[in-house]
Amino acid sequence: MYVIIGATGVVGREVVEQLDSAGAKVTAVTRDPAAAHLAPGTLVVQGDPAAPVIPAEAWNGVEAVLLSSRGAIASASEILSAAAEHGARRVVVVSAATVEHPVGEPRFIAGFRALEAAAEASGLAWTMLRCADFDANALAWAPQLRGGDVVRGAYGAAATSPIHECDIAAVAVRALTESEHEGQRYLLTGPESLTQCDKVRMLGAATGRDLSFLELPPAQVRAAMLAQGLPEEVPARLLGSLADYARVPGPTTDTVAELLGRSALDFAAWATAHAAAFTH
Template sequence: MTIVITGATGPVGRATTQLLLEAGQEVTAISRTPERAALPAEARVARGDPSRPQSLGPVFDGAEAVLISPRAVGSAAPELLATAAAAGVRRVVVISAATVQYPAGEPRFAEEFRAAERAAQESGLAWTALRCTDFDANALAWAPQIRGGGVVRGAYPTAASSPIHHRDIAAVAVAALTGPGHAGRAHVLTGPQSLTQLDKVRTLAATLDVDLSFDEVPADRVRAAMLAQGLPEEIPARLLGSLADYARTPGPTTATVAELLDRPALTFAQWAIENAAAFRN
């Protein structure tokens, strides 16, 4: 079985590619710059831009399934899936967001994922949506501050969500891409524990065996600082909108990962141990 991966160089795409290869599946990973993709040698890396399906050539020939990353595909999901269906692809898995079902942040961002889900549902393929909470790996944004002095500065320290390890998302994606029982289902995938931003900082402090503190900064100052760094407006808008809502009402926590994988979901503490080097000088 050949499976096509969009967003193959992102954390979920990479992990999904690796797990599929370990399971004996053939993988075609789409990359705009294959020479820099740094994917496993066993994967076929096809040059193309999934947001421009006409650039992909015969990438779907002989493929059984496709993993859709809305960030990589953008508004081209209907066209891409029509191309896939015409080539004989039979199933699609969409990496979506929990905000589709549990609104938080600016509605425009949830609508991007909702549109990708809608494209999958209307494609004629057997579809599955993975509605994920924020990633454990988002904490890497704090690494420069932690390396530079042990103080994390940000807004909404009490904002609480259940962040998920990208390998858990990948493992569920593999199950949905290759196994039965997932067609027509939307899984809400979260980490096993609701954590505030303060909780995450404390976990990193314990992992690194250093003193860390969280210095609360007004949201408008955080936004201005991010824009001054050259980040696009979308980045602080996504971050601060969600945090503001999660400071009022915590995000969802589900047992879906454990139920689908028949093992406990990976914790933020496990992710912190795996990535401790990123926070050290």
């Protein structure tokens, strides 16, 4: 049985789906089980990894655990100690490429390093998935594009190789279920480097619209995000990394293709699959 911490997040939800499709037993830990809407065969348990408040029954028969929640950074050691006590053999951590290729504010990098350190100290066999930014991060533009044809933001030239959540999940499933990935630190990216302007253009192609990116000063973008009620961490995390990626593009690797035996899914495919989220 596999315990997924962060089961309703972008990656965790896809891991649950892929494990369920493979016939594996899955326990999903989420703060709000009633709103989880996960695969019917999934055991959904209420728990808060940030506290941590994870009921003992979540660990019954556990083989491996996925940590896919930034909220678990402070409590990772306690969570993994409980997993080990209940017989877990391995942990897979959804971490960030910034651990290996630092950008943005050091405090955010330190959080992912602490998460990895907790896994290494847990006594469990571990695998680190150091991911580039997610294709799904583009959903932050959906409110703007549902109301018009312009994305307003900072650092349009910032370039990364964003990764599809299905690819992260496919690698995570292998790491959870196969021993050959133990002790590995995988740098996972999408197949091509794209600027923010490139991604907006691809969203335009997917939706049949002429979309554009309007460059704004970072301070204006930060103020707008805070005015929307977002916590300070959100613009700080976003704008700090984009500022660095505007100077030096993020890494691009073939690791997904090497591990899965197929090409990594590209952003255009993600945009086509999610086009409805950006329509008027």
